[in-house]
Amino acid sequence: MNESRPTALIGIDGGGTSCRFCLLYAGQRFEHRAGSANVSNDLAAAITTLRHGLEILADEAEIDSSALEECTAYLGLAGVMNDDDSRAVAAAMPFRRVTVADDRLSTVEGALGEVEGAVAGIGTGSFIAAKTSEAVRFIGGWGPVFGDEGSGAWLGRRLLSETLLAEDGIVPHSDLSRAVLDEFGGAAGIVAYGRSATPARFALRAPSVVEAAERGDETAVRLMGAGASYIVQSLKALDWASDTRLCLTGGVGPHYRRYLPEDISAAVRSPEGNALDGSLALAARMAGGTA
Numbered sequence: 001m002n003e004s005r006p007t008a009l010i011g012i013d014g015g016g017t018s019c020r021f022c023l024l025y026a027g028q029r030f031e032h033r034a035g036s037a038n039v040s041n042d043l044a045a046a047i048t049t050l051r052h053g054l055e056i057l058a059d060e061a062e063i064d065s066s067a068l069e070e071c072t073a074y075l076g077l078a079g080v081m082n083d084d085d086s087r088a089v090a091a092a093m094p095f096r097r098v099t100v101a102d103d104r105l106s107t108v109e110g111a112l113g114e115v116e117g118a119v120a121g122i123g124t125g126s127f128i129a130a131k132t133s134e135a136v137r138f139i140g141g142w143g144p145v146f147g148d149e150g151s152g153a154w155l156g157r158r159l160l161s162e163t164l165l166a167e168d169g170i171v172p173h174s175d176l177s178r179a180v181l182d183e184f185g186g187a188a189g190i191v192a193y194g195r196s197a198t199p200a201r202f203a204l205r206a207p208s209v210v211e212a213a214e215r216g217d218e219t220a221v222r223l224m225g226a227g228a229s230y231i232v233q234s235l236k237a238l239d240w241a242s243d244t245r246l247c248l249t250g251g252v253g254p255h256y257r258r259y260l261p262e263d264i265s266a267a268v269r270s271p272e273g274n275a276l277d278g279s280l281a282l283a284a285r286m287a288g289g290t291a
Contacts (some may be wrong), residue, residue: 008070009287010057010095011279013103014038014046014077016124016153017251018201020276021053023061023071030061031276036200038124039089040079040143050075054094059186067133073098074104074283076275078125079143093158099286103275104129104141110278111247111271118240119233119271123250124203126151128234139234144199150227152203152252158226159189161204162219176212227252228259235264245269 008025014037021032034053037046058068073095079102080086086100095101107121108129118130125148127141145154161181166173167187184190212220240246246267248254257268 001197008063008067008072009280009283010054010071010073011106011276011281011283012050012053012073012075012077013106013275013279014050014075016041016078017203019049019053021057022276022280024280025061025063025067025071028061030057032057032060033085037077038079038199039085040081041198043085043088046077046100047089048078050089051092051094069094069096071095071097071117072283072287074279074286075100075104075281076104076279076282079100081143099282099287101290102141104138106278106282107110107249107275108136108278109281110275111243111249112221113272113281115245116241116283117247117269118235118238119247119249120150120234120253120256121249121275122150122152122227122253122256124148124152124199124229126250126252128231128238130235130238130240137238139237144202148199149230150252150256151208152250153199154202155209155223155227155252156202156205157194157197158223159209159219160194162223163187164190166219171222172218174212174217176208176217179217184191210252213259222257224259228256231256232261232264235280239256242267249274 011022013020016036016038019034019037032053034049037049038132039046051244089100090098105126108119111119112131116132121127128139130137140147148154163177164187165171166177210221213224249271257265
């Protein structure tokens with residue numbers, strides 16, 4: 001007689017800065033964090049990160065590869081833009097039952113659970129979503145070239161652009177823009193940096209924008225205000241009802257609350273969970289709710 005194995009679920013939240021793994025197995029929860037797993041930036045690197053992270057997760061749970069194959073897995077990954085991306089990642093994974101999608105739905109699922117509302121998922125990249133009993137609607141998530149407004153990468157890139165505009169005399173300099181100019185040794189240094197900087201590297205500058213804005217720096221306040229305006233415009237386009245909750249998630253999202261109109265800020269609530277929790281919940285649905 002074959003030995004019965006416990007139902008096992010795997011959830012993965014892969015972003016532009018880091019990738020988080022979670023395994024629920026035999027009543028225990030095992031977690032691991034690794035580097036970036038953005039599919040559109042570097043598919044091969046993302047797959048390498050995912051496979052290595054799963055190996056570590058299996059070691060921590062003391063299960064072999066055959067047990068890993070039988071897990072039901074949901075992978076919410078930044079940069080998954082179409083079915084080809086999903087299939088390419090799924091084919092490289094060891095699971096027999098797996099869904100690979102972009103990270104928006106898992107973020108919404110983790111933040112809102114069963115209730116209606118909106119989510120502004122703003123980390124290295126960004127998207128806005130509104131959930132009702134009928135559907136979940138999305139805005140954004142188009143990546144750093146054509147979108148990701150308000151994101152960490154967007155703030156970092158815009159900071160450098162604003163510094164160059166100030167150097168040209170189009171906008172006024174501030175303490176932050178002068179500090180950036182000094183750091184790079186002038187405008188030419190900023191341009192050289194921009195030729196090879198990745199979204200994750202641009203996003204490393206976001207904390208300096210957030211902190212400077214809190215001190216009242218004109219450049220930083222202008223950037224945070226522009227990001228907040230994008231959130232407001234997106235919520236309006238999604239027909240978000242202000243009597244439902246708004247969750248600001250990601251490393252940058254919560255910092256926008258102070259720049260939102262009062263009626264929208266008043267609707268902000270802490271998320272129920274994170275995107276990793278959302279991935280696990282979606283994996284559980286795939287498994288028929290048996291875990």
